[in-house]
Amino acid sequence: MQRGSLKTLELVRAYSVPVRDERARELVTWYLRTLQKAIDMIWDNIAWGYRFPKLVRKRGRTTVITGLKTRIPMIPKDKVFKKMLRDTLMKDNPYASHWVDAVIRTAYSVMESWRKRYLKGRAGKTKPRIRRRFARCKTTLMKIDYQAKTIRITLRPGEYLTVSWRSTWFEHRVRDWIVGEVVIKDDRIVIPFKSSKEVEIKRVVGWDSNELSLDGYEPSIGFIHVDLRPLQSMKIVYERKKAVAQSKGKKRVYEKYAAREGNRERDFVNKLVAGLRRILPNSIHVFEDLGKEDLVSNKKVEKKRRKRNARTPWRSIHRRMSESALTVFVDPKNTSRTCPRCGYVVKTQVGRTFKCPRCGLEMDRQKVASVNIRKKYLEGGGKGKKAKMRGFPHSDDPEDSMKAELWAGVAPSGRKPMIWAPMKGTLKAMKPRVEGWHQLI
Ligand SMILES: [Zn+2]
Incomplete structure (x- = not known):
């Protein structure tokens, strides 16, 4: 196993402190x-x-781009x-x-x-x-006393609003962290704390974001299948409840359900992110840049992508991951259509299984995507183009590392965690090193 390289992880945590001051x-x-x-x-x-329209020459043809x-x-x-x-x-x-x-x-x-x-x-x-x-405050308006854990915000020359994070519930979580620009609200002040730490990278995990699952791949582990169905069923239940409340014109009831749904979802996402961090420490997590996908007209977006509906809170999962682990985003183009073994790009594909007409590889399409997403990052497809990582094997031979599969899930609040299950057939259950997951959630 290659030794990992060091990367700096920037961490930001924001907490709010209540303020009872009319001046705010x-x-x-x-x-x-x-x-x-x-x-x-x-x-x-x-x-x-x-x-003005742009003329672009590509493969001997001239195209007019009007925008x-x-x-x-x-x-x-x-x-x-x-x-x-x-x-x-x-x-x-x-x-x-x-x-x-x-x-x-x-x-x-x-x-x-x-x-x-x-x-x-x-x-x-x-x-x-x-x-x-x-x-939104500016640093020039703030004087921070890290000893006393107070922030003095200048309102007018000689007049201040002071806020302290001493004896707050989060005090220990931000010890030695740097205070960023605060945001003042009517009744509270939001303080962002920043910190950075060096992380030794030992793994790069590619993640395919699907409607019912999060499918990962990392050569030393194999595939990682995270079940998101409990989240979906929870959301379906609340959608029904909300629809009933709406049809009866009960706005209060509707809002109550919407708030509860939001809490449940946040809880799920937090547990999911904490679990992934625990079982995959020292990792870079590679996701598809879903923002980029919006730019493509609906017709061009692959069918599978369109189905990845609003029920799965991808943005919040990705955001929560970025807050606590190293994450990178790659262009989702062709990730579920490229053969991970020979690189052939298949034009159209139907069904769950990917079949390569050139080399004959047959594999679950979601797995194909996770391998390709990871590869894209390793080959320099990350944001900023210079994301290329050295010291990691590029050829992910599907035959070797892809035989193992790890199944993981997050139980919605209040229930026992639903955890590992070995895969059917030739796939083996996970190595014991990932047992930490259930202790966590
Ligand atoms: Zn192939």
């Missing part, structure tokens, strides 16, 4: 009003440019405009001037994300409206 609410109200004003001003000064939008919004960023914006906002500012800068920065990031979504066809030509009540 007042600040949030001012912030919201000023932020919307800044957005209004930027919006009114957008220049709508033309995008989704012909007129593109150009957000004003010149010094003159920025000064005018700042001066206008300063006129009605009872707070420290850094607060105006904090507002401007947030306004630009709101506009940039709208612009991105607009160009991708995901947002209309409508001005963003801020509804959430919050005020």
Whole structure:
């Protein structure tokens, strides 16, 4: 076995501390009003440019690419405009001037994300409206005392709002962590804590995200099949309950079920992520970049992908994983259509089994995808293109390492964990090293 390489894992944990201070609410109200004003001003000064069709030559053919939008919004960023914006906002500012800068920065990031979504066809030509009540602080407005575990937030020169995380339930969880930019809400302050640690990477696990399962592959273990059906059945039960409440016009009851469903789901995702971390320490987890998939028109998306419906909270699973383990995302293109043995790309495939017309390999399609997703990362298909890892075997010979299979599941809250089951036929049950899972959940 090769020795792993070191990677830095950036960890972020956010906790909130309740604040009973009218000044927090007042600040949030001012912030919201000023932020919307800044957005209004930027919006009114957008220049709508033309995008010209692009000519692309590929394999001797010339293609015209026109894009989704012909007129593109150009957000004003010149010094003159920025000064005018700042001066206008300063006129009605009872707070420290850094607060105006904090507002401007947030306004630009709101506009940039709208612009991105607009160009991708995901947002209309409508001005963003801020509804959430919050005020994002800047580090220049914060003084942190790590000894006393307090954060002093400047409201105006000489006037402060102080918050402490001493004696909170999470105090021990963020010992020696660095405080990031806090977010002020009406009744609480959200503090993000950051830390990084060096992780020695011993495994790279490829994960195929499916509607009813999470299918992983790692050569020293084999396949890892995580059953997600308990989550699905829980969601179906709540969907029915919600539908009944809705048909009877009982809004309160509906909301109660929706909240309960959300809690159950979060609980499931937390247990799943904790379990995966426990049985697969020192790993890089490779997932498909599902955000990228949205860009492809529905027709082009493979059937299997379309079926992966809203019931499986992929985004929250991926996000929770990224918070506590090293994760990378690769382009999902062709991952379930490429032969993991010879690399042949099959045009169309029906059914659960992948059959390679070139080398004759037959394998479950979800397994094929997990092998390919892992391979994609190892060959440099990760985000940023430079994700290529050295020191890991590239040729994943399906015949050797793919005979073992590990089955894992997460039991919904309140029940005993449902755990390992050996596979049928030639597949062997897992090696004893993964026993930690059930102790965990
Ligand atoms: Zn093949």
